[in-house]
Amino acid sequence: MRKSVLMVAGFLLASLPAAHAADKSLTFSKVDLKAANTLREQALADDTAWKLVESLTTEVGPRSAGSPGDAAAVAWAQREMKRLGFANVHSMEVTVPHWVRGEAQFSVLGPWPQSMPVLALGGSVGTGTEGLEREAVMVHDLAALGALPAGAVKDKIVFISNRMERKQDGGGYGPAVAIRAQGPSAAAALGAVGVVIRSVSTSNDRFPHTGALRYKPDVPRIPAFAVSNPDADALERQFASGKPVRLRMASTSRDLPPALSANVIGEIPGTDRASEIVILGAHLDSWDPGVGAIDDGAGVAITMGAAKAIGALGDRPRRTIRVVLFANEEFGTSGSQAYTAALQDQAAQHALGFEADFGAGPVWRLSSRVNDAQLPAVDQIFRALAPLKLARGNNEANGGADLDGLARLGMPLLSPDLDGTLYFDVHHTANDTLLKVDPAALRQSVAAFAVSAWLGAQYPGTWERVSATKPPRR
């Protein structure tokens, strides 16, 4: 009861400034806007982020959950946060699943025999040493799979050949990724014994894309591979012959016991509103075939680079800037879940969230998910970003996978949207290397994050909680 009275009082206090959104008292001070300009220009000339992603990809490299690279990444992050002068650097232990890829081989046995490069999907079971040789059935999506007559895929391999669309906002990923996440169990439920998918990819090169599958608990776990777009096209031509297509899958993927990893956290402490946190999130883990440069070494570098730039200003921020490098985003968001669970009581102290998990930029748009009363503040931040040439996005931002839990608890989000046009060419492939990071785009991204996080921390009003009735789309 007492709690609800406090909540009502809090609501009234919080909503008072909203009624005067155009009020001078809610505009950023000249000093803060001048500092934002300084920050932007300094970030555009600074290579801290580049050096971080170079160091992480070279000295740590692949770092999938539970691997030796994962542990090395945690040590790397603690060391680098301390070197950059962050305060309160610490790690939060997280238990993560530990899946190992092993070796995978894939070939067409007929009508026209040949082998093709594959990657096992993350979490896939292996085939046993003898491998799996079966006739295959091709479908174009999950709906088509579900519409097959009973018994059509029983004891067969299913090839799902759904093509992803290239879009600047990455909007092609959501519809395409269902075949990877749900395809294996959907096929197994119909009696299939193996799955091969067309990679969730916009590239025409021959690198297959891995990524997590999600087995349903009540369905047999069957092995699942991805082939590249050109090989999926070639497979389609084999099926188009009208002759039976026989495939061979072999994989030594397996689960090991869960392992320990950690979220790594560091701060630029605030001043008069230090208990309010502006959180900048990225994930420290990566898939194993590449070195995780764009996913998510770039996000690690952007968030750390932005916080470092703010820390290097003469003025400390009012609210605390907190960088959280989350453990195991890729294979179940373990770090994000552990963070949200551990800090549930302090969820409301997370005043504003930023997530960088969509490559190395440039930032092309500023989106948000704030209460209407804070939209004028977002407009002012947008104006401070004008020299970076962004578009103004909508107020439907959903952050990313790691801040999803906090967003669902009402945390407002500001989203400097990273350009996703080329992202899914290399995402989750062996081709995710430092060469795919453009230093100028990375600097521009750091500038966009730094300016918006700084102004977010200086906002003279209250970042009101956002209604949970509109959860982020996932």
Ligand SMILES: [Zn+2]
């Ligand atoms: Zn990622």
